Amino acid sequence: MLERGELLEGVIEKFEDRTAVIAVVGLGYVGQPLVLRFAEIGYRVLGFDISLELVNLLNSGSSPIEHIDNKRIAAARLAGFEATTDFSRIKDATGIIMCVPTPLNKHREPDLSFIVNTCEQIAPYLQDGQVVALESTTYPGTTKEVVVPRLESAGLEVGKSVFAVYSPEREDPANIDFTTSTIPKVVGGHTPACLKAGLALYGGAIETLVPVSSTETAEMTKLLENIHRAVNIGLVNEMKIVADKMGIDIFEVIDAAATKPFGFTPYYPGPGLGGHCIPIDPFYLTWKAREFGLQTRFIELAGEVNRVMPDFVMSKLVSALNQRGKAVKGAKVMVLGIAYKKNVDDMRESPSAVIMEELRRQGAVLSYADPHVPVFPKMREHSFDLSAVELTPPTLAAQDAVVLATDHAAFDYEMIRKHAPLIVDARGVFRAPEKHIVRA
Incomplete structure (x- = not known):
């Protein structure tokens, strides 16, 4: 031996x-x-x-x-x-x-x-x-x-x-x-x-x-990496809501702040958190911390902010449709991008799916376009019998609104800008103000 x-x-x-x-x-x-x-x-x-x-x-x-x-x-x-x-x-x-x-x-x-x-x-x-x-x-x-x-x-x-x-x-x-x-x-x-x-x-x-x-140090390292991102994204998502109320373009603010060569790292807001790590991993530490009588207030607050971002997107859509004399019920709404981030086919924890659930609940005529996800996949919490629609001028023009949820590079944004009657932009792609574009 x-x-x-x-x-x-x-x-x-x-x-x-x-x-x-x-x-x-x-x-x-x-x-x-x-x-x-x-x-x-x-x-x-x-x-x-x-x-x-x-x-x-x-x-x-x-x-x-x-x-x-x-x-x-x-x-x-x-x-x-x-x-x-x-x-x-x-x-x-x-x-x-x-x-x-x-x-x-x-x-x-x-x-x-x-x-x-x-x-x-x-x-x-x-x-x-x-x-x-x-x-x-x-x-x-x-x-x-x-x-x-x-x-x-x-x-x-x-x-x-x-x-x-x-x-x-x-x-x-x-x-x-x-x-x-x-x-x-x-x-x-x-x-x-x-x-x-x-x-x-x-x-x-x-x-x-x-x-x-130790293994505990390695385990905590991974959590810190993802909590760092979750907290900072939660911060900038909250800043987006505040800036929106004040009539300030949060993306312009971030771009200006990012010119500082030290002490600032740009994070960008969106419709919520997705993927297999950032929406989930922080709560592993939150749960374990309770064993030691601790409350992870920063982590939990960031989680709350990030979880309500799909609601913010929906509120902007509802308001924009109302201003045009339309209700969500019966409106034709296309979600652009359903993967959790740009240029991937990964649907895990995608905020787009949460937005789609709410659209369906409110009676919208729902469709989606995503070059990376041709058929809506089987998911634990979401189920849609839908396939991706090809983006063309007629399919865009036929919608009452499109919600830009994931900013894939493959999208023809100029075509979307020209032919969609109403764009609810949750990713800050369309920077120039136009009457039919609503920042969300």
């Missing part, structure tokens, strides 16, 4: 000479880029997911994610990548990276069921010398309190025979300036030996690693 030090050195050597098999559990927006990166640099990669449909699609050389080129999936397959639903094959891997969802439940409390279920699925197949990394965003203490005990249920001692790390994902879909390999990666280990194993796991794939003292 190998001594502790010998086992760790053997694990590190496998990563360095790339004889280690990498297992990625959860093949979505975070898991697929990791699969591709490890495959591209010579590792054999196994992908695990509970969706047989997704597994079959990836094994055919295709991806359902728009910004991931099918050619890269096909190349990974040629390099040995294989997707599977058979979790017994975890025993073949040296590095196991978990990229599973961490949503909130209906009470806005952390839902760790995906992490728990994944740990319980892999535990029976764990072997000496494996490294298990969690990348899912969660509250500080999750790795120590939730993951480690379930790994040790297999009879292995974390830090000696198996190694546990937390390394938060930092994916930014469709960002051409930063990729999986170039975004610095924070890594925290359950023990010093775990940290060494984690750094070896990611060392060949990521250009810059940022080791921290």
Whole structure:
């Protein structure tokens, strides 16, 4: 039997000479880029997911994610990548990276069921010398309190025979300036030996690693990153409402403030927060802080401001229609852009879906245009039997109003400006004041 030090050195050597098999559990927006990166640099990669449909699609050389080129999936397959639903094959891997969802439940409390279920699925197949990394965003203490005990249920001692790390994902879909390999990666280990194993796991794939003292520190780092954005976006969304009441263009204000070369970072308002991180992650810390008798007032206030932004957009639409002698009920309203941010196909937590729900509730004749989302996808909280409408002068002219909710680069904004009878602009695309354009 190998001594502790010998086992760790053997694990590190496998990563360095790339004889280690990498297992990625959860093949979505975070898991697929990791699969591709490890495959591209010579590792054999196994992908695990509970969706047989997704597994079959990836094994055919295709991806359902728009910004991931099918050619890269096909190349990974040629390099040995294989997707599977058979979790017994975890025993073949040296590095196991978990990229599973961490949503909130209906009470806005952390839902760790995906992490728990994944740990319980892999535990029976764990072997000496494996490294298990969690990348899912969660509250500080999750790795120590939730993951480690379930790994040790297999009879292995974390830090000696198996190694546990937390390394938060930092994916930014469709960002051409930063990729999986170039975004610095924070890594925290359950023990010093775990940290060494984690750094070896990611060392060949990521250009810059940022080791921290514990998994709790790494978990808190991810939350701070996203809370920083959520709070600042909440601030600028509130400023938008104040500026609107005062007849001031908030986008002009932001552009002017951004000329200051120090002490100011521009954030831009919108119809609300979307994506898998910023609307959700701050509440993981809010929930955990209650355990220590603390109230995270900044975080909760920012969340309240951001959650009501779709209502602000709706109020501007209702007012603009009323001024034209129209009610929302029966009005033809087209939502422009339903992905949560520009130039992606990701619908998770999209404020556009919230606006569409309210339009439907008030009786609007609803349609949408989005070049990245041809059919409204299945979502946990929203369901629309709709397909994207092609944007043309006649389709625009046929509407009573269009709501610009997501400012995709593919939209022809000059055509929209010319032919839409009423534009409710929630993204500040149309800067010049015109009678038929309402800033929201």
